[in-house]
Amino acid sequence: MAGFGGVADMPELPEVETTRRGVAPHLEGRCVTGAVVRERRLRQPVPVDLAQILLGQRLLQVARRAKYLLFEFSQGTLLVHLGMSGSLRITTPGTPPKPHDHIDLEFDDKVCLRLRDPRRFGLMLWTSEDPLRHRLLAGLGPEPWDQRFSAEYLAELASARRVPVKNFLMDGAVVVGVGNIYASESLHRAGIHPARPARRIALLRYAGLVVAVREILESAIGFGGTTLRDFTHNDGQPGYFRNELQVYGRAGAPCLRCGTGAISQRVIGQRASYFCPRCQR
DNA sequence: AGTGCGGCCTGTCCGC
DNA sequence: TGCGGACAGGCCGCAC
Structure with missing residues (x-):
């Protein structure tokens, strides 16, 4: 159907929330054992030292604010936005990457979180401050289910x-x-x-x-x-x-x-x- | 302050 | 059939 290209993949809020619910049980409570960055050029550059930052940290929980996923670690938060074409999946470390599989986060027990994003409109940023006060999140309005949305x-x-x-x-x-x-x-x-x-x-x-x-x-x-x-x-x-x-x-x-x-x-x-x-x- | 537009990217679709 | 170009899409940053 004309004009329908990509609808299935477009991460609107429901898909982001579905992703959160899908990956969280595999990751929460586990520690990072490594990170592989094959492509840093997302909407903003992925931190050069992502692996060093995350190494050894425990993932406490995966939260969501707007269309951002918040991977809350012991010492800070990894902000992930899926942009237009991003997706996350759980795999095992060493699984051969397919095209556009840009980033792997490796956890205990041979669990790997893999980001794929063909159009690279997505985002992966680290903050050690309160993520809700991050420049990209601070100005956002209420969630649709917030009482303030009336x-x-x-x-x-x-x-x-x-x-x-x-x-x-x-x-x-x-x-x-x-x-x-x-x-x-x-x-x-x-x-x-x-x-x-x-x-x-x-x-x-x-x-x-x-x-x-x-x-x-x-x-x-x-x-x-x-x-x-x-x-x-x-x-x-x-x-x-x-x-x-x-x-x-x-x-x-x-x-x-x-x-x-x-x-x-x-x-x-x-x-x-x-x-x-x-x-x- | 509110508004609109450019730019980032690549898969898909259309026309030749 | 093959190829090039237009387009979509979220969202930030900028100019007016």
Whole structure:
């Protein structure tokens, strides 16, 4: 399907959370015995001395903030972002790398965490400070499930914003984890037109949007959980949430909500956007 | 301050 | 059939 390339691999928040749940049980409590960096050129350079930094440290837990994975070690945190095309898998040290397998973190008991990222939009950074105060994380808005993410909060923030609500929703300073796909899906569920200026949306409709965002993301995470790919094998299953999509990538197809009309595709805020002109106002 | 755009990359798709 | 070019996509940093 046109315009569908890469959807399956795109790590939106549900896939990042699914990844976290997939790798954490293999790694938590184990100590690093080595690190292999084959390619340092990610969005920012991987630290030259990554191996020395991590050697001997115990991984306490794998957490998540927005689309960042936080590998919390005894002396600091490894921040990992999967960018557009990144993925993590569990393997054993010495397994021959495939193309774009850039980094291996080797742990006790012959457990290896491998980062693959063909487009290298991902990130792997070390910080010994509070990771939540890191430059890249400090300015982020609430998680979608945070109580702070409410209709009142959105309406207040939106009051000075003329941008389309879709851009507003995708702004990480407003709320995190809503990427291009789920912005389209959430707005469709809430019946809000993606091009509508953010400040021209009533409080009650923002209340509906908050619920829609949470339901869409929860459903995708749950679905990811039930068909959880095996993180100890080489390749993930393609597009586990693809069947869930109501509008994204369905240009011209009938709307599954009103049963009539056809899904429109338009560039809004420099990004492909999908919506039902009949359901969404 | 809010807004929009350039740049980073490569796999995929389209047209010739 | 083969090849080149356009494009997508998250997100930072910059310019206005």
